[in-house]
Amino acid sequence: EAQVTQNPRYLITVTGKKLTVTCSQNMNHEYMSWYRQDPGLGLRQIYYSMNVEVTDKGDVPEGYKVSRKEKRNFPLILESPSPNQTSLYFCASSLQSPDPGLETSSTDTQYFGPGTRLTVL
Amino acid sequence: GQQVMQIPQYQHVQEGEDFTTYCNSSTTLSNIQWYKQRPGGHPVFLIQLVKSGEVKKQKRLTFQFGEAKKNSSLHITATQTTDVGTYFCAVRWTYKYIFGTGTRLKVLA
Numbered sequence: 001e002a003q004v005t006q007n008p009r010y011l012i013t014v015t016g017k018k019l020t021v022t023c024s025q026n027m028n029h030e031y032m033s034w035y036r037q038d039p040g041l042g043l044r045q046i047y048y049s050m051n052v053e054v055t056d057k058g059d060v061p062e063g064y065k066v067s068r069k070e071k072r073n074f075p076l077i078l079e080s081p082s083p084n085q086t087s088l089y090f091c092a093s094s095l096q097s098p099d100p101g102l103e104t105s106s107t108d109t110q111y112f113g114p115g116t117r118l119t120v121l
Numbered sequence: 122g123q124q125v126m127q128i129p130q131y132q133h134v135q136e137g138e139d140f141t142t143y144c145n146s147s148t149t150l151s152n153i154q155w156y157k158q159r160p161g162g163h164p165v166f167l168i169q170l171v172k173s174g175e176v177k178k179q180k181r182l183t184f185q186f187g188e189a190k191k192n193s194s195l196h197i198t199a200t201q202t203t204d205v206g207t208y209f210c211a212v213r214w215t216y217k218y219i220f221g222t223g224t225r226l227k228v229l230a
Contacts (some may be wrong), residue, residue: 033218040222041222042127042209042221042223043164043209043223044220045218048216048217048218050216059122059219090163090164092164097216098213098215098216098218108152108169109154109169110154110156110164110166110211111166112163115163
């Protein structure tokens with residue numbers, strides 16, 4: 001079954017304790033993203049990756065790191081979590097990177113993982 | 122940077138009533154996507170619009186892209202309890218995606 005998986009689904013941690021949220025997709029997608037969802041703010045992109053070893057900042061990258069060593073995996077790392085990183089996190093993937101030069105592409109469809117609810121005390 | 126305004130933030134309707142959510146941008150968009158997120162779930166892709174004035178239908182859902190490609194709407198005819206959830210628009214901006222803040226729809230039976 002084609003899917004995006006995330007682990008853990010729920011996590012309660014304390015300030016400053018490093019953590020990693022894993023994301024994996026089995027669709028051979030090139031483009032992967034991390035989003036955080038907060039009430040009233042919608043989904044905000046944290047980081048994205050256009051392919052292996054190619055990552056870049058989204059709109060809210062502060063306090064986060066990512067890596068893309070393999071095509072299928074895109075972990076999100078919080079080196080020193082703080083309470084303001086308490087949020088619902090989603091990983092997403094799409095077949096190809098959005099191309100600013102192209103008006104349309106069916107490869108833009110993003111598939112989201114089930115989400116990780118993180119609480120930092 | 123690019124921003125997308127989505128209204129309303131909340132909408133409560135009686136089952137059978139219509140519902141519309143709007144997304145507006147100050148700049149011309151290359152395309153716009155719509156997603157639905159059920160309570161406790163994850164966003165699920167509904168549709169993508171790319172052409173000026175484009176109208177697409179999916180059963181009771183009608184999606185429109187404005188002539189100037191600066192706004193879009195999602196209209197649901199005769200809402201059902203299965204329509205409950207949050208509807209998001211999303212736009213491409215260079216290699217990023219910008220989401221609207223979402224419209225949370227509640228359908229009262």
